[in-house]
Amino acid sequence: MSIPSTTDHEAAASSIDSDELQLQKLGYKQTLHRTWNYIENFCASFCALNFIGGVRSVFFLGLLAGGPKAMWSSYLITLAGMWITAAVLAEICSALPL
Secondary structure (H helix, E strand, O other): OOOOOHHHHHHHHHHHHHHHHHHHHHOOOOOOOOOOOHHHHHHHHHHHHHHHHHHHHHHHHHHHHOHHHHHHHHHHHHHHHHHHHHHHHHHHHHHOOO
8 A cells, every 4th residue: 555645635625626617616515414304314214114105015016907017128228217317327426416
C-alpha cells in the first residue's frame, strides 16, 4: 500500500471544487443531508410493505388469468421497460445531481 502524495490530494481537491462549481451553476449549495423526517420514513416503509403485498397479488391474479406463460411474458416486457426507465433516470441523475 502506498502513501498518497500531495498531487493526489490536489487532484481530489480540484475535482471536488469542479463539482461544487457545477452545483453552483445549477443553483444548488453543496450539502450532505443524512437524516429522514417522519414522512420520508413512512414513505420508504410503505413502499417496502406495498411490494410484499403486491407480489402476492400478482402471482394470484397472473396464475388465474393466463397461467405461467402469461406471467413470464409480462415479466419480460416489464423488465425491458424497467431497464429503459433505469437507464434514462441514470443518465439524468449523472448530469443533474440533486
